[in-house]
Amino acid sequence: MTATLPGRAERTLMEGSEALVRASIAAGCKFFAGYPMTPFTEVLEHFARLLPEAGGTCINAESELEAVGMAWGALATGERAATGSTGQGLSLMQESFSELTLAELPMVVFNMARGQQDYFQATRGGGHGDYRHIVLAPQDVREGVELVQLAFFLADKWRNPVLVYGDYLLAHTQEALTIETLQFPELPPKSWAVDGTKSGSGLSGSVTPLGVSKHGQPSFGQEGKAQYIATKTPLMEREVRVETGFLDDAETVIVTFGSPAKFVKYAIKQLRADGHRIGYVRPITLWPFPYDTVRDAAAGARRVGSFELSAGQMVDDVRIGVSGQAPVTFIGGVSTDHSGFGMGRMLDVDVIRDRILALHTDRELPVIPGYEEFTYALAPHQQEAAR
Amino acid sequence: MSTHTPRGPVLDTTVAPAAARIVEALRPELLLTQEHHMCPGCGEPLALRGFLDTLSEMGVAQRSIAVAGIGCYTSFSGTMDVDLVQALHGRAPSVATGVKRMKPDAVVFTLQGDGDMVNEGLQEVLHTAARGEQVTCILLNNGVFGETGGHMTATSVIGQRTKNSLDGRDAEYHGYPILIGDLVSRLEGAAYVARGSVHNAGAVARTKKMFRRAFETQVERRGFSFVEVLTMCPTGWFVPTADGPGYMNDTLGEVHIMGELKVDGVVRTTDELRIENEHRQHEIEAALARGGLDT
Amino acid sequence: MERELLITGIGGQGVQLAAQVVARAATLEGREVLFFGLYGGMMRGGNTDSTVVVADAPIEAPPVVAQAWSAIGMHDEFWAPTEARLRPGGVVLVNDATFTSTIRDDVTVLRIAATDLATEAGNPLGGSMVMIGAYSALTGLVGVDSLVEAMRASIPSYRQQHIEANEQVIRLGYEHVDPGVHPAWVPAATNA
């Protein structure tokens, strides 16, 4: 009674975390260091299990600070390396993220976020100084497998950290998959890496975030280094990637990213079937943000909504993209499960569809049962301000 | 040490003499220039010479990788002729871990100060030692933040005057110093732990032997190795440069006891170290009086 | 075509394993599969839910579905949200031993005494395996041989001794139900 569909028998049922790890190994990742934190933990577990088999090393770092430092060292030798955590752990790594950018180390960073509240952290950074990281936000495991490999390529291409922004759903959803190794254009050898062989030759090298070089070699100086790094920003902006749907005649445009985008797209497809002219823009790169796509989509629309599971972060970028052509409404909200690790009841196609339809028909956003107003907790003088 | 008064005319020391062989070269082979921006009387360049010459003498220079922390010594990052990874303040042991795991045949060492290692990055060095990582951590310990201008660190000794302990470090108010070498020596993964100093020529020579044992420990993959070097910082201590060695010996040297704290996995007591130190000092002085140190 | 299966019960009833076996069986058959499990942080006694989506083309549904074609109820304590998600015309299989609530009448309901059947077969913890065997007969979403193969691959190495007993109860469940009463696939799909 087993009927196998042709050409699909090679696939295995795989948890998202494992798929991301296998994709990393397919991309040639040789080193990983991490510290367990829900919902990132399984990524670390799979690296610990699979990377040694593939000739690499995974270290159970004693802290996030140490994890990012270890990956830093591995990268400096020219190998592909990564670290990761949840947004909380990434907060601890921010100093390194800033300086890795100056050191031009191609680190891939996994954020298995507890929600979508790390958008600012990912795209603006919590670190010091001028820096930008390419941020890739897969909507599902399948896309994650591609984007992880792209992340390693882009990191090397630009010698710049690249973040993969996932979440609880991406990490834990299982899909039937094969991990195919993707081909990318060839990159030049990493002549900047250090391996010890040039020591004592008078031509030793250094990998450093500081603007200094070895004595006798051309040097940026601190100011020059900052200016040089800044020249890469507009070039990296060309790496923008975006998916759109139903925009041609859309009166309402919804902007959405990551796992929740899958819910939004599903809801929009249902609304389309009912004749509602609604389309969507899904940034695949959160930085660079597809401002032009959002601008063009808003040009013919009456209204734009931003759906994200936060108090409203990406909506800032949506507003920049829309540039006043249409009103922008935040239709998402903070929504986690009772543990704080997963996603709450807002992540439901019916709930999302009701919110999109309310926006589309210029009605008030429906209240989600159980999502009370917390204004009662405000102090009296704050309550006055709330009124 | 010297009790003599020089006599006769000043000799010409601008040109190399004839009919003589070089005993010690001007600067370490692994320094691209002798120039640096350390203050007068700084002890850090002395330690630098010790480990750079050791790498050359062991024949491992061409496979050595340095990981530098952030402090005054960071300015040597650009002048050491050693492949180098610049780490953030405190983070060098983790960075060295990543380097070593990817390049297991390289001789990987960190260069850190006490502010870097014992303040900001204490957990890094302890965890790296506990893991038995096959790297060598080198600490230049002068008991102050030299680069910021003489502020208290976790190794400043009781009574030590710094810019933020103006009346001297007070245990009740500021807490006690961390004896990092002693701490590291208690960790199972640490195979070789030593504390040297550079306050006189004998101490410099003895410390150089510690560097050699540490690097040998790494090359032979016997575990984590650690050399702490007490260094003078007359600027940060607010003493005349010539008083630096004496001040160092009387303050830091009385608390952070010099010697090999752990050899072949065996931890040695402070009393053992004190006895040995007296013995060693007599030997070294005698050797110098005979006309040279056999390093 | 996308077919959704929700499995719900209380922790310890084998809900997550059952869902994983169905998902893996569908993978073996070359289907597109999406599987997401949610449990209340407790190993025993808390609510536990799983979503499995099986399709013959790339899946558009998100991993938590709002509406489902089918459900398996191992226990009724946390059943209400699952029932609310069923599409009219859907199909429900419940474990009669531990599920006493009535179910809305716009879906097909089949009750089997899975726990009793498993106990009689000497495998009192095999109720969820009986259920997926029966579900295979009822819907044909996955074949029973695929279920057995998937079960073998899903049992951790330290529980290998349960494999034979589990195969027995999967097949017991399959034989307990008339095949093809509520088919998941139009015949063309399975013949492809």
Added chain:
Amino acid sequence: MTTVSIRSRGTVTIDAGHCKGCELCIPACPPGVLAMSTEVNHMGYRYPQLYAGCTGCAACLYVCPDFVFEVFRFNQPVMSDVEVAE
């Protein structure tokens, strides 16, 4: 004045231009044949000067933070007749 004969087994070169005048070498010298100059170098620092009697022991080099010494050992000891005050 009287003349004494002083034996030198070695000598040093001193790169006075790079000296920062810390004076660490002066007490470090076992035969005591180093003394600070009264002149200053281009950076404004006094620097060590060598007198007869160097053994080439390298103690000055070991304690010099600025790497100004290079140490030599003569193939044959060199004798210097030096006039000194009584």
